[in-house]
Amino acid sequence: MKITSKLKNVLLSLAPILLALLFTTLILVAVGAPPGEAYLNILSGAFESPEKIADVVAACVPLILCGVGMSITFTAGQWNVGVEGQIILGAIFATWVARNLLWPQVPVLALMLLAGTLGGALWGALAGLLKVYGKVHEIFGGLGLNYVAQGLAIWLIFNPWKPADGATMSGTDPFPDPAWMPRLGNLRVAPLAVILALAVVAIACFLLRGTRWGLELKAMGKHFRSAFMLGVPSTPRLLTAFAACGGLAGLAGAIRCSARYGRMIPEISGGQGYLALLVALLAGYRPQWVPLIALFFAAVGVGSPRLELNMHLDSSLGGVLEASVVLAVMLVNGWRALLARRQARQDVGAGLVPAPEEEVA
Amino acid sequence: MDTNFLVRTLSSVVAASTPVILASIGETISEKSGVINLSLDGSIALSAMMGFAVAFTTGSVALGFLAAMAVGALIALTIAFASITLRQEQVAVGFVLTMLGLELADFLGNPFVRKPGPSVPHMPIPYLAKIPILGPVFFDHNLIVYLSLLSIVVTWWWISRTQPGLKLQGVGERPESAFARGVNVNRLRYVYTVIGGALVGLAGASYSLSIKLGWSHRHTFGIGWIALAIVIFGGWSPWRVAAGSYLFGLLKALGSILQRNPAFAAVPTQIFSSAPFALMIFALLLVSSEGVDRLLALLPTRLARTIDRIIRGRSPGGLGKPFVQE
Numbered sequence: 001m002k003i004t005s006k007l008k009n010v011l012l013s014l015a016p017i018l019l020a021l022l023f024t025t026l027i028l029v030a031v032g033a034p035p036g037e038a039y040l041n042i043l044s045g046a047f048e049s050p051e052k053i054a055d056v057v058a059a060c061v062p063l064i065l066c067g068v069g070m071s072i073t074f075t076a077g078q079w080n081v082g083v084e085g086q087i088i089l090g091a092i093f094a095t096w097v098a099r100n101l102l103w104p105q106v107p108v109l110a111l112m113l114l115a116g117t118l119g120g121a122l123w124g125a126l127a128g129l130l131k132v133y134g135k136v137h138e139i140f141g142g143l144g145l146n147y148v149a150q151g152l153a154i155w156l157i158f159n160p161w162k163p164a165d166g167a168t169m170s171g172t173d174p175f176p177d178p179a180w181m182p183r184l185g186n187l188r189v190a191p192l193a194v195i196l197a198l199a200v201v202a203i204a205c206f207l208l209r210g211t212r213w214g215l216e217l218k219a220m221g222k223h224f225r226s227a228f229m230l231g232v233p234s235t236p237r238l239l240t241a242f243a244a245c246g247g248l249a250g251l252a253g254a255i256r257c258s259a260r261y262g263r264m265i266p267e268i269s270g271g272q273g274y275l276a277l278l279v280a281l282l283a284g285y286r287p288q289w290v291p292l293i294a295l296f297f298a299a300v301g302v303g304s305p306r307l308e309l310n311m312h313l314d315s316s317l318g319g320v321l322e323a324s325v326v327l328a329v330m331l332v333n334g335w336r337a338l339l340a341r342r343q344a345r346q347d348v349g350a351g352l353v354p355a356p357e358e359e360v361a
Numbered sequence: 362m363d364t365n366f367l368v369r370t371l372s373s374v375v376a377a378s379t380p381v382i383l384a385s386i387g388e389t390i391s392e393k394s395g396v397i398n399l400s401l402d403g404s405i406a407l408s409a410m411m412g413f414a415v416a417f418t419t420g421s422v423a424l425g426f427l428a429a430m431a432v433g434a435l436i437a438l439t440i441a442f443a444s445i446t447l448r449q450e451q452v453a454v455g456f457v458l459t460m461l462g463l464e465l466a467d468f469l470g471n472p473f474v475r476k477p478g479p480s481v482p483h484m485p486i487p488y489l490a491k492i493p494i495l496g497p498v499f500f501d502h503n504l505i506v507y508l509s510l511l512s513i514v515v516t517w518w519w520i521s522r523t524q525p526g527l528k529l530q531g532v533g534e535r536p537e538s539a540f541a542r543g544v545n546v547n548r549l550r551y552v553y554t555v556i557g558g559a560l561v562g563l564a565g566a567s568y569s570l571s572i573k574l575g576w577s578h579r580h581t582f583g584i585g586w587i588a589l590a591i592v593i594f595g596g597w598s599p600w601r602v603a604a605g606s607y608l609f610g611l612l613k614a615l616g617s618i619l620q621r622n623p624a625f626a627a628v629p630t631q632i633f634s635s636a637p638f639a640l641m642i643f644a645l646l647l648v649s650s651e652g653v654d655r656l657l658a659l660l661p662t663r664l665a666r667t668i669d670r671i672i673r674g675r676s677p678g679g680l681g682k683p684f685v686q687e
Contacts, residue, residue: 031469079452135649136642139399139452140590144642147635158629167629266631274460281453314471319464326457327439334447 012336016328023324024317033313042318045306046299054187057194058260059298060291062087062252064197066276067283067290068204069245074285075208076241077221082127082142083249083273085149086120090250091257092153093119095172095264098179098257099161105178112179113196113254120250121243123149128242132235138242146273154266161264171265181259190259197291200248204287217241249273275301278326297322364494370614371498375506377572378610380405380564380581382509384588385595385602386516387560391437392592393520394553395533395679396444399455400436401561402585403462408432408565410470413576416566417478425479426505426566433562434555436462441554445547448683459585466580473576481505481571505567512560517599529553533677536684546684564588583638590642593649596674608644612637648672 028035046056066083073080094116101108123145130141158167181190208214216237219227228234252272257264279297283289304318384401391398398404408429416425436458444451481503489500499510520526528549531539536546568581587609595602616633619625625633647653653672657665 027465027468031472079456130646134646134652136646137593140586140593140642140645143586143590144639144645147639147642151632151635151639154629154631159627278457278460281457314468316464316467320461320468323457323461323464327454327461330443330449330454330457331447334443334449338447 012332016325016332019328019332020321020324023328024321027317027320031313033311038307038311038313038317041306041310042300042303044303046303051187052302054184054189056295056298056302058189059302060294061193061197061259062256062272063276063279063294063297064291065200065248065252065255066245066273067279067294068200068287069248070277070280071283071285071287071290072204072208072217072248073241073245074280075214075221076217076238077224078128078131078238078241079139080124080127080142080242080245081139081273081277082124082145083245083276084269084271085142085146085273086123086246086249087253087256087269087273088146088149088153089123089246090116090120090253091264091268092149092156092253093250094254094257095156095161095175098175099172102176103178105182108178109181109192109258112258113251116250116254117247118250120253121247124246124249125239125243127246128239131242132238150266150269153264153268157264157266169266171261171263174263175258179258180262181255183259188260190255193255193259196251196255200251201287201291208287213237213240275322278322282326282329368494368497370618372501374607374610374614375498375510376502377613378606379506379509380568380572380584381588381591381606381609382603383512383564383567384561384585385591385606386509386512386599387433387557387564388588388592389557389595389597389599389602390516390520390529390560391554391557392680393533393597393677394529394550395536395677395682395684396441396550396554397451397455397681398437398440398554398557398561399452399589400440400458400462400585401588402581402583403459403466404433404436404558404561405462405565405568405585405588406466406581407436407462407469408562409569409581410466410473410565410576412562412566413478413569414470414473416570417473417476420479422479422481422570425570426563429566430559430562433565434559437554437558437561438551440558441551444683445550451681467578470576470580475577476575478575479570480574481567503571505563505571508563509567513599513603520599530677533679536679536682540684540686546686550684561585561588582634587638587641590645593676594641594645597677598674601674605641609637609641612640 025035028038045052047053066087070080070083094112097108097112097115101111103111127138127142127145130136130145131138134141136144157172161172163173181192183190208217216227216232219230219232220234220237224234253268256268256270256272261268275297276294279290279293282293300318300322304315306315307313307317308315384405388398388401411432412425412429414425415428416422419425439458440451440454443449443454484503486500486507490496492500500507518526520529528539528544531542532544532546532549532553540546564584565581568584569576573580588606591605591609592602595605616637620628620630620633657669660668
């Protein structure tokens with residue numbers, strides 16, 4: 001009996017992935033492309049060589065950092081959609097350090113990471129301030145700040161940080177050598193960045209599960225008014241949650257410009273903020289699940305440009321797959337809850353007891 | 362500034378605001394019933410792509426519009442099903458569908474990028490178009506622009522002047538009371554969410570078949586988020602939502618006029634194209650912040666109340682909350 005129920009659970013947790021694959025397969029069939037070949041291309045594009053695997057691991061880093069950050073804000077019941085802007089601000093702060101402080105590598109890198117974290121945290125706190133004092137819903141405050149951050153980055157690249165041979169959308173001049181985060185041999189992955197990301201996961205797990213701060217965030221997320229009335233200092237908690245998420249996003253921004261591009265580019269955030277939101281949703285706001293899901297997203301992200309190269313398909317199929325997995329998880333969860341409710345109602349009906357009042361979330 | 366230039370600018374603002382009007386009016390309808398369709402940005406992108414692709418393949422603009430409406434309605438139906446029947450969080454489902462719509466539009470639209478295709482024919486309304494100033498501004502466009510104007514009036518009339526409109530308001534404001542009076546709350550929410558979604562689809566097609574012809578990567582850049590913000594800015598009232606949409610259109614037009622001015626030659630074009638988005642969202646801050654409350658408190662009570670009524674709207678009481686009828 002136990003084994004069958006376990007098997008059932010495994011099958012049910014695989015159901016969303018199968019549903020999502022079914023959906024993308026239908027899409028591929030609709031455009032007349034062989035689905036098997038497409039999936040094999042994504043897989044080999046992500047894992048065929050040590051270089052590719054290193055790329056996947058490197059691509060995990062910003063997703064993990066931002067995904068953990070958003071797990072914190074989601075725990076507090078907040079939709080921090082401003083992560084893109086927070087990444088950009090982190091990159092801007094780090095770029096300022098890289099361009100202005102011509103020190104040896106260790107202090108320069110340390111300062112870049114700190115400055116990036118600070119920049120992102122400030123931008124995140126600003127979204128929190130808009131929410132608390134401006135009463136602007138955090139989704140719109142965050143989006144507005146994203147546009148402002150994007151504008152700021154472009155202005156900096158086209159004016160004070162203009163390369164000597166003229167400004168373009170390809171960004172600033174490369175950073176001086178000390179500002180490049182050391183990579184593993186000739187692989188495009190910086191071990192320091194990976195270690196930092198994993199450390200952040202551990203710290204966030206501890207903070208959310210083992211401290212009063214985490215408990216209070218959780219209480220606010222479950223029921224904001226009750227938490228407030230029970231004495232949770234909601235404004236400072238909200239602002240620290242936004243600042244923590246922003247700080248992690250800023251750190252991701254600093255890492256992207258130091259370890260990946262070695263310069264500041266206008267598209268430094270590259271949609272990582274929105275992808276990380278999907279990661280956090282899929283992880284159910286639990287930081288310990290973020291790395292695994294980030295790995296899946298990173299592999300799909302690194303592998304799918306292969307579709308363009310080999311099959312003349314648009315690489316956005318990867319994004320379709322990622323988003324449909326998240327949607328399928330929601331639908332399957334909702335469906336299971338619906339069945340459970342029906343079952344409960346039948347039981348109540350059979351026992352001839354009045355139905356209990358249902359909680360409205 | 363001569364009148365001719367002003368009339369031409371206003372006329373182009375009315376035309377260019379069509380997608381924002383249709384999308385924000387559609388969103389107003391579904392939010393009035395209590396359902397937030399957050400997927401607007403993705404819905405618009407996918408329906409714009411589908412509308413153009415179908416019109417391109419079949420040669421029929423009308424079929425393109427129908428396909429786009431079907432796409433918008435289908436996405437809205439998914440949100441209704443997931444949030445009403447399956448009780449998942451509306452905002453979460455909407456956000457995921459935004460991403461899905463954007464990516465799907467890019468993937469399926471790949472073969473149609475920068476292809477020249479059909480568009481809605483220009484059709485001035487006889488007699489009305491001859492009226493000085495008003496004629497060229499409002500009545501010298503094409504069918505879809507007129508439809509956007511019509512959608513404002515019809516939605517206002519339906520919501521505030523008809524019996525079913527009253528039910529719609531009840532379902533969004535106080536679902537329990539509406540239910541007690543015998544209204545099938547969740548069925549009505551389904552219906553209005555899908556109708557709103559169809560209008561959002563229309564908005565998408567109006568983009569690719571009338572305003573910015575064809576399809577390309579990020580073709581409908583950010584319009585959906587603006588429409589969502591405008592619904593709040595407009596306080597869920599069709600007239601003010603329309604005013605907000607035109608204000609946004611005016612800001613964009615102003616941006617492109619300034620951009621041509623040699624004094625601003627050093628400013629990168631990207632700043633001009635994204636500034637109205639940021640401004641519009643900070644306009645939300647102006648109408649909702651506590652600072653405005655304090656300013657209003659300085660004024661005589663009656664005047665303060667009038668201003669408050671003009672600049673702010675209250676969100677429907679049941680917005681975003683599931684209704685459980687047991």
